[in-house]
Amino acid sequence: MKKIALVFTGDEFADGAEIITKTLQTEKVKASFFLTGNFYRNASFRSLITNLKKDGHYLGAHSDKHLLYCDWTKRDSLLVTQTEFEEDLNANYREMAKFGISKADASFFLPPYEWYNKTVASWTKKENLNLINFTPGTRSNADYTDPEMGKSYRSSDEIFQSIVKYNETKPNGLNGFILLLHIGTDSKRTDKFYDQLPKLLRYLKTNGYELVRIDNLLKD
Template identity: 50%
Template sequence: MNRIVFSILILGFFCSAKAQNIIDVEGALVRSDTLQKNIFLCFTGHDYYEGFDYVLKVLKTKKIKASFFFTGDFVRSHKHLVKSIINQGHYVGAHSDKHLLYCDWSKRDSLLYSTSIIKEDISRNIKLLNDLSVEALYFMPPYEWYNKKVVEIANELNLITINYSSGTRSNADYTTPDMSNYISSEAILKSIYEYEKLNGMNGFHLLIHPGTNPLRKDKLYLHLDELISYLMNKGYDFKKF
């Protein structure tokens, strides 16, 4: 068993009095300390960026820190923005260099690229972040889709693979009306509120995309103030990785 996954398992299962982390079957950390009433807001960046200024304004107003995961392409295109996010004290982590789909959608255990290409893709992402004085510890895979091998490759690069927590529809905020799986922001918010009511969200990794296709006019990130206020009223604190 690799070192990072073993460490997480030790923390999650043998030190349960201190923390209870949830690891999925592929080996990624998908929920942090369920004993604490904390939520981890997670934002990714690759193609689009139109909502970042708004998101950062809300986070500043609410006086909370969040976690951002950027591809190398995003960093190269928006270096000033990434530097600003770093300077504001938010966590910045890796999200691959070229946002490649590493493994097959229907046959998850099948890699679509060689291990060397995947490793090089992640390494380039790490190098760009290092150049901005960011020591990446956490890695959210592109498309939030991965398998055990991808987690192993990330571990070899001293990265802990993480993903969003399942149960809500927030990860579908990128969908557009022409897609069969399109879901409105109203429906996404309802899914979050209902999940919290039924299950609680201690340690939840809540993913939101601050930039989405122009075809989607209904932007979930524009509801961020409302969402944070609702969860704060439920007694949650917001943490970064």
């Protein structure tokens, strides 16, 4: 069966949590959530995290303070030292440990901003972690954009259609895909893509996809 992993990242916002968790429960789907230390520390998110774990979703690390590791225009230019990287990452896992999640439980690491270079990848490996990223080709990761961003803004309809187009035009469709979304976004974005989640899951299931956790997708 074709497989796809639905991955949600979170730092300061979680406004989509209610519809996301309810939809996943209704559709009997397991997803993966990569959250920063900021998110795990937030008292208002505590019950959400507990329930996500109880429901059997994957909970992983996304850095402690959501650091930008390297320059946007000159990717090989690091903005953090190895020590800063390690201390920040370990702080993220310390917050996760408060929810009973160890490094062994969550060996997949999704870098903040989904932006890194070879050096960061090597540092991650030294921590005995597996660095992952979203699969490029759709606009799903732009679900955080808002109209004030100008040309970078992507509407929910545009995002949805980009997923459909990829599935229908690529030889393997979305099989093996890591589809990244956000658990919450700034209030400046009123066209919330997470409202499309029920429609998206129905589309994927209708097209023969099994939605699995990241550790299931990448277990081989």
